[in-house]
Amino acid sequence: MTAYAQVWDLDSLLPNPQSDEFLKAYDQFKRDLIGLADRSENLPAPDGNNRESVDQWVAFLSDFETVGMRANDFNAFLGCHAAAEATNRVFQQWEAQLATLEPDRERISANVQFALQGVELRAFESFLKADKRLKELAFFLEESQQWARLRLPKDQELLAADLAVDGIHAWGRLYDRLSGSLKITVMEKG
Numbered sequence: 073m074t075a076y077a078q079v080w081d082l083d084s085l086l087p088n089p090q091s092d093e094f095l096k097a098y099d100q101f102k103r104d105l106i107g108l109a110d111r112s113e114n115l116p117a118p119d120g121n122n123r124e125s126v127d128q129w130v131a132f133l134s135d136f137e138t139v140g141m142r143a144n145d146f147n148a149f150l151g152c153h154a155a156a157e158a159t160n161r162v163f164q165q166w167e168a169q170l171a172t173l174e175p176d177r178e179r180i181s182a183n184v185q186f187a188l189q190g191v192e193l194r195a196f197e198s199f200l201k202a203d204k205r206l207k208e209l210a211f212f213l214e215e216s217q218q219w220a221r222l223r224l225p226k227d228q229e230l231l232a233a234d235l236a237v238d239g240i241h242a243w244g245r246l247y248d249r250l251s252g253s254l255k256i257t258v259m260e261k262g
Contacts, residue, residue: 080152080156082149082152082153082156085145085149086145086146086149089149089150089153089162089163089166090162094166098146098166098169098170101139101142101143101146102173104135104139104142105139105143105173105176105177106173106176108132108135108136108139108180109176109177109179109180109183111132111135112132112136112179112180112183112184113179113183115128115129115132115183115184115187116128116129117187117191118187118188118191118195118196118199119195119199120195120197120198120199120200120201120202121198121202123202126199126202126203126206127203129199129203129206130203130205130206133205133206133209134205136180136184140177143173143177146170147170150163150166150167150170151167153166154167158251158253159253178229181216182223182226182229184216185216185217185219185220185223186220186223186226188213188216188217188220189217189220189221189223191217196213196217200213
């Protein structure tokens with residue numbers, strides 16, 4: 073019978089959060105995310121007849137996908153480390169630090185949705201047909217356009233994202249920390 077380790081080998085995925093290499097990887101991710109959030113402020117109108125607009129959207133969406141995957145990796149990686157060692161303050165601090173970047177992720181999503189919000193159906197269909205990559209992302213773009221209809225005004229959406237860092241997300245981290253520190257005594261056979 074094969075014996076398996078009782079703990080995850082997380083450091084094969086990213087450098088250990090207690091290392092300088094992790095800090096470098098995080099800093100690079102943070103720069104990339106903030107840069108993408110800034111770029112999202114200047115997205116051109118989706119126009120299938122304007123090659124420059126199409127090319128900017130394709131490049132932006134490709135970078136958005138990459139940064140989003142990296143954000144998910146960092147979240148999962150730190151969450152697993154924090155779950156494995158629930159009392160490790162370094163891991164808790166990194167989770168909180170990563171949460172401070174959520175408003176930038178929300179700003180990107182909001183800007184994409186608001187850019188797609190007022191596009192007429194024919195123009196939107198023409199935009200999707202203008203590039204193979206846009207066709208591949210049609211579901212995401214259509215869903216983003218639909219979600220845009222449910223959004224608050226942009227300034228209120230961004231305020232809600234800022235408040236969530238110290239509100240709902242902080243509550244979730246506190247809950248995880250408290251539940252992770254619970255210890256019970258189990259009596260077996262008497």
